[in-house]
Amino acid sequence: NAGVMQNPRHLVRRRGQEARLRCSPMKGHSHVYWYRQLPEEGLKFMVYLQKENIIDESGMPKERFSAEFPKEGPSILRIQQVVRGDSAAYFCASSPITRNTEAFFGQGTRLTVV
Amino acid sequence: DQQVKQNSPSLSVQEGRISILNCDYTNSMFDYFLWYKKYPAEGPTFLISISSIKDKNEDGRFTVFLNKSAKHLSLHIVPSQPGDSAVYFCAAQNNAGNMLTFGGGTRLMVKP
Helix, strand or coil: CCCCCCCCCCECCCCCCCCCEECCCCEEEEEEEEEEECCCCCEEEEEECCEEEEEECCCCCCCCCCCECCCCCEEEEECCCHHHHCCCCEEEEEEECCCCHHHHHCCCEEEEEE | CCEEECCCEEEEEECCCCCEEEEEEECEEEEEEEEECCCCCCCCCCEEEEEEECCEEEEECEEEECCCCCCEEEECCCCCHHHHHHEEEEEEEECCCCCCCCCCCEEEEEEE
16 A cells, blocks of 8 residues: 655756646545645645645645646646745645544655755 | 744653653644654654543553643653654644644654
8 A cells, every 4th residue: 555655756946947746645545735844844734635626725825836636646736936945845645534633644855946 | 923832953862761752832722633753855654643632642652641731742752762763743733624733843862
């Protein structure tokens, strides 16, 4: 039973380019969460999605960031026109239900903007 | 506004002794708490959780204690092993939301 799969593990983008991060949840999990970890900080919630729906995007920056979880395929976190401050580790997590259960995390995508 | 705080950025203990990691929270709506362990360049791994209706939960060498009146929880690891060396994150979930709110982490170093 494969865990949460994220790719790529490392992504280098020049300022102004687009970054696309992918996440396949664990089998049977329909709830997907994206978190961002800046250097020397904890993980910060960005967005919570179910299939074809954004449930909570209260942690997403208002501009340049978007997320989707289509009916088929992985969840995608998209960052347009990246800036140096976007450099961070981005983690995806999934869970089978929403409440009172642990979320399982992927290994993360480390984005470096040069 | 940090709703979950881990005030000790690092902790060093001797192998075989007890490790105690602390976490404080401010949001009284939090009702489910979790501890995650994280190695460098890997994702967080779930360790143990506790519901607000309990004050203690134990799983092998790991025990989590919750003091709701003080809005404080702690993770006890006994006996500590060198393989326990990692960053430990406390996380909380409130009764209206789905996401986890994380503390800043405590780096545990267990010396052989």
